[in-house]
Amino acid sequence: MSQIFKLPDVGEGLTEAEIVSWRVAVGDTVEVNDIICEIETAKSLVELPVPYAGTVDELVAAEGQTIEVGQPLIRIAGADQPAGADQPADDAAAPAAEEAPAQTETAQTESAQKEAAETEPTETESAETEPAKQQSQSSAAENSEENQALVGSGPKADSAKHRRRLRSTAPDLVDVSDLGIEDHGRPQPERSGAGAAESIAQASPPVRALAKRLGVAAGELVGSGRGGQVTRDDVERRAREKQAQREAGKSPDSGPPAPESRAAQPQEAGLLRSGPREENVEVRGVRKATALNVADSASTVPHVSVFKEIDVTATMTLRQVLKNDPAYQDLSVSPMLFAAKAIMWAARRHPQVNASWHETHYTLHNYVNLGVAAATPRGLVVPVIHDAQIYNTLGLAAALTQLTADARDGRTTAAEMQGGTVSITNVGSLGLDTGTPILPPGQAAIVALGAVRKKPWVVQGHVVPRDVMVVGGSFDHRLIDGDLAGAFISDVAAVLEQPGLLID
């Protein structure tokens, strides 16, 4: 009985080693794990322990010779080993080989080789006889194709390296399955060899991800990298081409290019403007606060709105007088100023309008914290003039001017936006006639001022041009019924029609 110990992969993925020196000679007796030789691999000098006990029958490889992993190294005769270790298994296929213990030296060798054949087919091993074996001893290098065996459980790559292949297997594919693209190029292993994936190029995962992100499908890509691999540049180039095609107003597959003159026609473009088809914008800051406030107000407060068209010619006349007054120089003298005065005048007569609803009770405010809705670059803010009732007309004009400037410049503080009791919104500044504002949280009334226009108006039976506007507003119906809302707006309207009412 004899055993052949073949060169194992003693590192990680090594393929060959040089025999530096033999520590044993033919005829020596060895025990399992005795060191038989020293080899040098690409990584290290290694002493090899023998897996068999017995007598050294032959040193197959010579000192100074470099042999490949799996080639025969030494033959041990009279192999007498510890129980269970008589047939080194190369892999999972080994137990099958062990089921048929060898009867003779030849059969034993054959068995060992057959075992190797489980993972490394050769053409001649099953017919190999003693003479053939002798030949292999004398010219191991030439016969390496036939004799080499897989050894151990080293990396599979080693085994593949030595095995001949007659055909190729389809390469890995660009995975764009989640783009909803027909996967005509997926591999068809059961119909292999048909070149099923010829038109599909290889790409690394990051490049695939880029393609996915830019909306480029596998079939559109031609690889320019090594081995036809799709590169980042390929994907980006294709994405630019598609973008250019879109901008030129034609779909990628719609025949010859359109004439250049049509390229600039905006209606030919696929979208309203440049930019993505959909864009998600994070809701934050003023937008978020406004959204929360109006949603809360609109869903909890039953709003009632009333409007009245009025002749504000007298107010506009008074406005011009004040504008000419040096005391009002640099101050904003707008219909808002008179509306603010009118609101306080009306609120004095209708306390329940200047109030806050608290479910089990409501609070009547004996002061006016006047909120002024202002459209600013940051969004809608409603700064408050606290205790507006204490200001005279000049003081109120100054307060409104300051408030408007602060809001426009983003200087309004959080405290300045708290505590409003009644608000006013000037939709007229937007060129509108009226609207139905949403009540600021905690307030029961908001007055809307429309634009002042020259309109035909009937005065004492004659149609004459007058300054006309619509005043109206929204009210918390839990506190304020339609008649109260109407009475309040009518009082505001009365003041704006007859600002002389403000004279105490």
Added chain:
Amino acid sequence: MGTMEDVVQLLAEDGTLRNHEVYSTYLEDLDDAALRDLYRHMALERRFDAEATSLQRQGQLALWAPALGQEAAQTGTIAALKPTDRVFPTYREHAMALYRGISPEELIGTFRAARHSGWDPEDYHFNTYSVVLAAQTLHAAGWAMGIAQDLRTGSLPPQKAEDELVLACFGDGASSQGDIHESMVFASSYQLPMLYFIQNNHWAISVPSSTQSRFPLANRASGYGFEGVRVDGNDVLASYAVARHSAQQIRSGEGPKLIESVTYRMGAHTTADDPTKYRTSEEIDAWTAKDPVARYKTWLQNEGKADEAYFDTVDQEATELAADLRHTVHTMEGIDIDRVFDTVYAEPHRQVETEKAWLKDYEAGFAEEEGQ
């Protein structure tokens, strides 16, 4: 690396025992049978280790990471812990694994590339080996946080807290990894029941520990706010006593502790490494004189704790263990490749199926050749 003066040593290199006012008391708990058993575990692992190295050299294992020279560090420490203490090992804790009862088959499968992992951590309170350096110290901190949370919420009774501390193993090389820092920060912040166990075997593959740290690794613990102790890792009695002492403090709720076990990797980093390229034979000789198994055997003999018959019995058991390992390796079947694909996802997955089909097609390419 500092001097050896601050290193706790009970058993000197010549096999004489010295007294230490704190640590010697823990040895009183060890009767002669327990003392002999420490030797037995070290000797068994050493034989197992040698067999595994040979098996790799014979092509039967893809790789082996020898623990040669570190038997006392590991055995003394694991013996000091309770069986319920949770161990998070590196890939070199063979003495600890065998001590806990992990079988040769369970231990060797990964090294033969025949198993993804060899054992169920729950069976031995011993996590699977971590090849990713230092990663296990984060897992350990996470596990310990779980214990702490269980205690806090009452899902673990307070008296049970003493039954499970967490041993986080790593080496001098891994000590340079950022994971260690994160683990220690959490351990300290949450006062976790953790014992950090550094086996400073002096070499991170080819980088000496003197390059990794300008001062003893144990000193790093103070930076995180807990105590670090240096122990002679080649002294199994000191390793046992220091680990017992640290474990006792941890169990009493003192938070994490660190042990730097000063030892030496007598073998290669792994079988893919050639240490002769970067260290001198003089250095090997110096450490051979400090051999942990020989030192302890000398003491057992001199003290009359064990006779020759005992050592013969251990030798015989070691021989049988090696034969068992050899037989196990030779008869171990590989992984069913279908199962590898089929267990990537719980449900069938297109890409996995594609790759599986690719492999089958690739393999079939050889079958065609064979048929001609």
